[in-house]
Amino acid sequence: MVVVVDGMGGDFSPSAVVEGCVEALKEYDIDILITGSEELIRCELLKYTYDCNRIKIVDAKEVISTSEHPVMAIKRKKDSSLVKALNLVKSGDADAIISAGSTGAFLAGSTLIVGRIKGIDRPALAPIMPGKNGPFMIIDCGANAECKPHYLVQFGLMGKTYFENILKISNPSVGLVNIGTEEEKGNELSKSAHKLLKEANLNFVGNVEAREIPTGDTNILVCDGFVGNVILKLYEGAVANIFDILKTGIMSSFRTKLGGMLLKPVFKKFKADFDYKEYGGAAFLGVNGICIKAHGSSDAKAFKNAIKQAVIFNENNVVEKLKLEIEKLSEQEKNISNNL
Amino acid sequence: MVVVVDGMGGDFSPSAVVEGCVEALKEYDIDILITGSEELIRCELLKYTYDCNRIKIVDAKEVISTSEHPVMAIKRKKDSSLVKALNLVKSGDADAIISAGSTGAFLAGSTLIVGRIKGIDRPALAPIMPGKNGPFMIIDCGANAECKPHYLVQFGLMGKTYFENILKISNPSVGLVNIGTEEEKGNELSKSAHKLLKEANLNFVGNVEAREIPTGDTNILVCDGFVGNVILKLYEGAVANIFDILKTGIMSSFRTKLGGMLLKPVFKKFKADFDYKEYGGAAFLGVNGICIKAHGSSDAKAFKNAIKQAVIFNENNVVEKLKLEIEKLSEQEKNISNNL
Missing domain, CATH: 3.40.718.10 (Isopropylmalate Dehydrogenase)
Structure with a gap:
């Protein structure tokens, strides 16, 4: 499983993000991509010993702040850590995304880039x-x-x-x-x-x-x-x-x-x-991928638990099961309207 | 000032209501009317020493429960402790009403019987x-x-x-x-x-x-x-x-x-x-009278403080001041639309 983490999101990025990723790597059999300033993230990574084949940096020169208009920011900042991370999920290069950045931009971006599950009106x-x-x-x-x-x-x-x-x-x-x-x-x-x-x-x-x-x-x-x-x-x-x-x-x-x-x-x-750090992040349900919004003030532990949550999500095929549930619902609705 | 209290409203009526009224009488220069079962309320009053010229019972044979449809109950139960109390405010025989009964019935009744202040769309x-x-x-x-x-x-x-x-x-x-x-x-x-x-x-x-x-x-x-x-x-x-x-x-x-x-x-x-007992009740603002909703689980102290609140309301002419404020607002709105 590949998890991509928005390296520049949250109050304590990128240090808390990087530390959380290193911690997660000790416990879960995953590969991690961190998006954001290559220089800053590399600096943080230097503090730790870890399997450097399993954490890779995806350079992104822009950052979306919490004060920006979500949809505008997603559309304009193609080279932001968030948009790059979302595109990795869309292309299938990552199985899950975690971000502690702007909630609005994360929700808008997940819907616009990763996309909705067919049949779900609103994630x-x-x-x-x-x-x-x-x-x-x-x-x-x-x-x-x-x-x-x-x-x-x-x-x-x-x-x-x-x-x-x-x-x-x-x-x-x-x-x-x-x-x-x-x-x-x-x-x-x-x-x-x-x-x-x-x-x-x-x-x-x-x-x-x-x-x-x-x-x-x-x-x-x-x-x-x-x-x-x-x-x-x-x-x-x-x-x-x-x-x-x-x-x-x-x-x-x-x-x-x-x-x-x-x-x-x-x-x-x-x-x-x-x-809240124990609970990982808030899942954004109904999008066609594993999208976890971590708390803005997430520390390393919170990031680690958000990654854990993504792992459980993936192991249990939750996105696929959501698709089945929503198909069943559509069938029921069809039957109800046929019987009326 | 005359305060009417719904003797049958609340989880501990009429005992807490009566005790609260007796306590309030010691502190404030008011007359109190209690609506409800004359027999039950008289029984409670017998427990206390008080100036019996200042507390009067207004017999009411019906009670509105919290499970009843508010508007229906107000329209049908003319002989309920709540409707009788509201009518006393409408007729000017009381200056304020306090009830710990059904919130829905109290709000509906206050609006229907006591009426809105002119210019207020929704109390x-x-x-x-x-x-x-x-x-x-x-x-x-x-x-x-x-x-x-x-x-x-x-x-x-x-x-x-x-x-x-x-x-x-x-x-x-x-x-x-x-x-x-x-x-x-x-x-x-x-x-x-x-x-x-x-x-x-x-x-x-x-x-x-x-x-x-x-x-x-x-x-x-x-x-x-x-x-x-x-x-x-x-x-x-x-x-x-x-x-x-x-x-x-x-x-x-x-x-x-x-x-x-x-x-x-x-x-x-x-x-x-x-x-919450310290704060009295919740004022129902925008009706043409002093209407205080006491908490359903009000004890004697809460009733006493709700009465105190009504007294301050009355002393400060809050209803009249609300009328002036809303007139000023209407004038402003007129001016704005004239200037457009």
Whole structure:
């Protein structure tokens, strides 16, 4: 398997990218291509001992920043680390791409260059997040700010395929993010999507109010990309803020400092359980290749785990299975419309 | 001032309602009407010593449950504690209403019976939430699952009036909940609303990503009621879950139990700061009266604070000030269209 990594994406590139790649090479039987400034990446690689036949640099002179217009940047910066990496997936020279750069450009580029799976209307960003009773997926988390009801059924199917193949959880539960548990609650999108999800070949558990999301009791939460992005970021922000507040409290007196010291293992475990770095990146599902968006602030460990995620993706033929699932869905839809 | 309280709304009615009313009477110079089962409420009142000229029961034989269709229930159950209470505000026999019952029925009833302020297209539910650096308001939190861009400008103005008069924060900052900080980010609604908010007479700080909401650095966050409801409930759920997880960790060994004991003041302060009961209820802004939605699980303290909120509302003529603000907005809009 060949993994291409965007060497210039993320807050700590290329150093964290290179270190993550070297670490991954120790654990997985893969070849790695790193796109970006040959000079900078070579400099970083010099710090490590590794099998130099298995990491190759693909020189790219441009970098797409997070402030650029995604589609424009993809179209104009043909010599950017991201576009070069995406083209390697398209041409079949790489089996998977990982980038911690601009989310917008990554999503636009994956769709434009790698392309959609036939039958999928909109690929969707699908991070896995830590819940009290287990991990959960929010799909879509920002690729599609506007959605049609049937996209949400496709999101559910893609989430199911991911859970069954990557997380090895069979028949995962799928819930619709909504503002009430009753079927008739919500906006036009959620009301129509509810009807379609009930008919779909999914373990659909109905509407899920946002209060219940962090329990992790529902495996897959489907919603439009605007709502999903709000959930993803608010959850991150809420956790960070609570810990900031607790930290200030702990540092306020001798007694509380001692208490904080004694509770170190509890906080450490919490931090580890809630560490996005453990979960790799967010898969961009529905594109015709393995596209993993790593967190912008990814360190070497996060890159290594994103590579691991790509490896599992590849070993389990998730893209092929997604194609089969979506074909089945199209068949069902055809049958339904023939029977009407 | 006369406050009418829905005696049958909420998980702990009528006992928590009655206790809250008796407590409020000790602190504020008001008269209270409690609607609901005369027998049950009288029974509760017998437990306390209070000035019986100042609390009166308005008998109502029906109760609207949270599972009923809001508009249907309001139209059919004329003898319910909620409808009777709303009619007392409409007739001018009460200056404010507080209910911890069905949110949907409360919002529908307030709009249908008490009525909108002229010029306000959609009243909005506007709870105040605890942030790291101060409280913030999310408006709308569920009254309007679908919104037009100009509603969000009205939400901003209503929020501003509330902050200036109730929280005594002048020129509060207003942010648009969005999935990116750049102006062109988001869905159709947020893109159009951004343009209008920039032109409005508000301290508009631009788009705010959900990650930043819990800091409280932006006073007022405007969004449609679907997104607002997701934010409100996810925030509640995230806080609750984190504390559940920490609690389990603390109880896991002698060392951590001791640590937890030492940190009690920190946890206690956090709980107090994040206690919705301190904030009273969520104001339903834009209706022609003081309508406060108390949390479904309100205890006596929460009811007392919701009454306090109504008192401050009344003392500061917030409804009248909202009318003036919205008149000014209409004038501006007229001028703009005349100048075009």
